[in-house]
Amino acid sequence: MLRIVLTSILVDDQDKAEAFYTDVLGFRKKQDFPAGGARWLTVVTPGAENGTELLLEPMGYDFARTYQKALYDAGIPCTTFASEDVQAEYDRLKARGVVFRAEPTRVEGMPTIAVFEDTCGNLVQIFEAS
Numbered sequence: 001m002l003r004i005v006l007t008s009i010l011v012d013d014q015d016k017a018e019a020f021y022t023d024v025l026g027f028r029k030k031q032d033f034p035a036g037g038a039r040w041l042t043v044v045t046p047g048a049e050n051g052t053e054l055l056l057e058p059m060g061y062d063f064a065r066t067y068q069k070a071l072y073d074a075g076i077p078c079t080t081f082a083s084e085d086v087q088a089e090y091d092r093l094k095a096r097g098v099v100f101r102a103e104p105t106r107v108e109g110m111p112t113i114a115v116f117e118d119t120c121g122n123l124v125q126i127f128e129a130s
Helices: 014-024 062-074 086-095
Strands: 006-011 028-035 038-044 053-058 079-083 112-117 123-128
Touching: 006 014, 006 062, 014 028, 014 038, 014 053, 079 086, 086 112, 086 123
Parallel strands: 006 053, 079 123
Antiparallel strands: 028 038, 038 053, 112 123
């Protein structure tokens, strides 16, 4: 059976992304080394250091910027994170200055969700999962 061990998110500035994803969101840096003029920079969930890594991937191509901007302008999150309590996570992140598109919302038949801006050109959704 296949399993996801690495996924990526395009960022416009790796230093800014590292600060946001670690200092603000609370992920832990796992890998950071030079790679082709940029950095191979990954973060993981604290306490799950051997779990799925999120690669903070620099945009090396114009089409990547176009893709990222199109998603952002359309209001489409590029990735989703889970939280056991979206309202508590919203309150915690809002207090840290994170910009949300809306307060946590529950859509019938779906978990509670919220969408925030990651300061690196992306929208990220969080949903409630136990």
